[in-house]
Ligand SMILES: O=C(O)CCC(=O)C(=O)O
């Protein structure tokens with residue numbers, strides 16, 4: 001066996017969407033943008049965005065934080081290990097697994113954090129405990145919370161474009177986000193030599209679970225999406241852009257009209273790769289159900305192999321099921 005192959009291309013087949021009209025456009029330009037995003041979401045479910053509003057320095061900040069964190073001695077990272085958190089927060093070492101024995105461990109290490117809740121937030125609400133922050137890393141928490149706030153603002157602006165693209169009234173999806181389950185990950189992928197067996201890769205094929213993902217990737221490359229004809233297509237880095245992809249909840253809200261496209265990461269570059277995805281997720285108790293009636297041919301929203309069509313589940317129930325399969329939690333860890 002060798003590392004899996006993919007179609008490598010110089011100009012990306014993944015479309016670039018210019019968000020300028022979202023900030024300053026006329027209502028006609030905004031409608032055109034909504035239509036363009038809806039078309040891309042029906043056709044491919046993945047796109048780059050430019051003119052999104054974050055500066056190069058804003059985009060660099062979480063990468064500097066990630067490099068500092070992952071360079072810490074192992075025992076410092078282990079002090080905030082996800083295995084010690086009931087709510088999937090903190091450090092995830094290479095190849096860690098959750099409860100699903102069928103899965104192969106991923107060749108990355110990660111750090112997860114969520115909305116930072118106030119001190120008077122109720123205790124013991126499922127999946128909403130406190131974040132775990134490393135000691136002795138000055139500015140780390142502040143940098144990451146600032147990034148969360150900036151990307152969050154972008155996410156809600158884009159959510160209203162999605163509402164328009166689906167023909168929904170303004171605020172129809174926004175009402176599901178008052179105490180959101182949104183998560184940010186820092187990811188570090190070591191290089192995999194061409195002779196590597198490929199049994200484990202950077203991120204195994206999957207779809208994302210939430211509403212949509214705003215991914216920042218470094219210059220290394222390695223992200224790939226599964227095309228309709230079954231081939232893996234590279235999503236090479238475009239400087240200054242974010243990559244947007246839809247998750248299973250947006251697919252379900254759109255009654256299967258919008259795609260949640262499978263993707264994976266294989267780091268063949270010979271270099272260390274870093275990426276920072278932000279996953280927009282609704283409130284814990286929101287039930288996820290279609291917001292439109294899609295009469296088209298893609299009317300098959302199946303959430304992973306976890307959620308069947310027509311099953312009435314809340315955001316927290318969906319995330320809890322998936323996360324238990326793929327990540328460790330307090331008192332529960334399986335070695336590969
Ligand atoms: O690192 C990347 O480019 C993608 C990561 C990813 O797909 C995920 O964390 O869900």
Ligand SMILES: [Fe+2]
Pocket residue numbers: 206207208263
């Ligand atoms: Fe993903």
